[in-house]
Amino acid sequence: MSTQWVRYQQGDQQGFGKLEDQTIHCHSGDMFGESQPTGEALPLQEVTLLAPCQPSKIVAMWNNFHELAEAQNLTPPEFPFYFIKPKSCVSHHGAEIIHPEGYDGRLIYEGELGVVIGKTCKNVSREKAADYVLGYTCVNDVTAIHLLFKYEAFPQWTRAKSFDGFGVIGPCITELDNPDSLVIRTLVNGEERQNYPVADMFFSPLDLVSLISGDMTLEPGDVIACGTSLGVKTMKPNTSVDVVIDGVGTLTNHYQMDS
Numbered sequence: 131m132s133t134q135w136v137r138y139q140q141g142d143q144q145g146f147g148k149l150e151d152q153t154i155h156c157h158s159g160d161m162f163g164e165s166q167p168t169g170e171a172l173p174l175q176e177v178t179l180l181a182p183c184q185p186s187k188i189v190a191m192w193n194n195f196h197e198l199a200e201a202q203n204l205t206p207p208e209f210p211f212y213f214i215k216p217k218s219c220v221s222h223h224g225a226e227i228i229h230p231e232g233y234d235g236r237l238i239y240e241g242e243l244g245v246v247i248g249k250t251c252k253n254v255s256r257e258k259a260a261d262y263v264l265g266y267t268c269v270n271d272v273t274a275i276h277l278l279f280k281y282e283a284f285p286q287w288t289r290a291k292s293f294d295g296f297g298v299i300g301p302c303i304t305e306l307d308n309p310d311s312l313v314i315r316t317l318v319n320g321e322e323r324q325n326y327p328v329a330d331m332f333f334s335p336l337d338l339v340s341l342i343s344g345d346m347t348l349e350p351g352d353v354i355a356c357g358t359s360l361g362v363k364t365m366k367p368n369t370s371v372d373v374v375i376d377g378v379g380t381l382t383n384h385y386q387m388d389s
Contacts, residue, residue: 132377134302135161135265138177149174149302162248162264162350181222182267182303183246183351188215189342190242190271190291194357195330201360210333210341213287215271215297215355223301227272227365227385230293235276237365237385240358241316241324241373244269245335246303251348259339262348265305266312266335268373268381269355270298275364299353304378309335316361317372324361331356 134149147156147167154172159165161183192211193204221227229237248264277290291297306312309328316324328334333341338354348354365371367387374380 133265133305134379135182135305136302137161137180137182138172139180140172140177144180147172179223179301181220181299182301183264183299183353185217185220185299185352186349187217188220188244188269188297188299188353188355189346189348190215190355191333191338191357194332195326195359196332197326197330198359199332207332210338212342213291215288215292219292219294219297221295221298221383223298223381223383225295225298225383227270227295227298227371227383229367229385229387230274233274233277233293235274238273238275238362239316239318239323239365239371240269240271240273240362241314241371242269242271242358243267243309243312243314243328243335243356243375243378244299245309245339245354245356247339247348247350247352247354249350251339251343252346254340254343256337256340259336259343260307262339262343263336264350265303266309266375266378267299267303267353268301268375268379269353270371270373270381270383271355271358272296272298272365298381298383300379300381302379306377312375312377314359315374317374318363318365319369320372323363324359326359326361328356330359
């Protein structure tokens with residue numbers, strides 16, 4: 131069984147550990163460095179799961195799937211097209227997605243696979259990229275879609291995707307040898323809206339680690355959101371969204387219109 135790491139809060143205490151059979155086996159030290167089991171075990175239902183890492187940034191892809199590009203008549207990318215979501219937007223499994231004040235447009239969900247960087251990564255070759263990955267997680271790249279192209283002079287990628295709570299990741303980081311056989315599904319109120327394979331990517335998860343590390347230094351805990359495919363739609367108020375990646379986890383959040 132793959133190792134799954136979680137961060138949690140119990141009362142005013144935060145910690146991390148390995149998740150096994152609905153029990154967290156607590157660790158001390160550093161998830162991204164040296165850690166040791168403390169011997170304490172906590173039932174999952176007695177804690178609140180936090181985002182499984184605290185990224186300095188989320189590097190998120192656009193136009194990374196063949197099927198979506200064909201459906202939207204997009205030109206295949208020669209290199210990864212990405213934008214940055216700041217750490218202030220990060221949210222966690224079970225958190226409410228709140229509609230931003232002052233924005234009266236639609237919000238959309240985007241179910242994605244996230245790559246969690248395990249150690250400082252710069253100019254890494256494709257062959258060695260896996261050595262710099264701690265594991266994989268689920269991502270909901272929430273977007274205020276009406277802002278994106280509202281102003282012809284300057285597309286609002288950062289603003290549309292960076293409101294507080296718009297970078298939902300979790301519930302865990304799952305260690306995997308090879309993510310290429312994974313399938314991402316998104317369910318809205320239990321109804322499947324997205325179902326697409328990692329194998330359809332223009333740039334695989336490990337391709338992205340290598341190529342992006344050529345542009346910028348990736349720090350431990352940073353997340354690469356690998357992009358989404360067909361099936362993205364509006365989130366209606368008071369709905370639940372599940373991003374399901376078998377072998378990785380299920381990320382569940384509820385969207386409400388008012389704070």
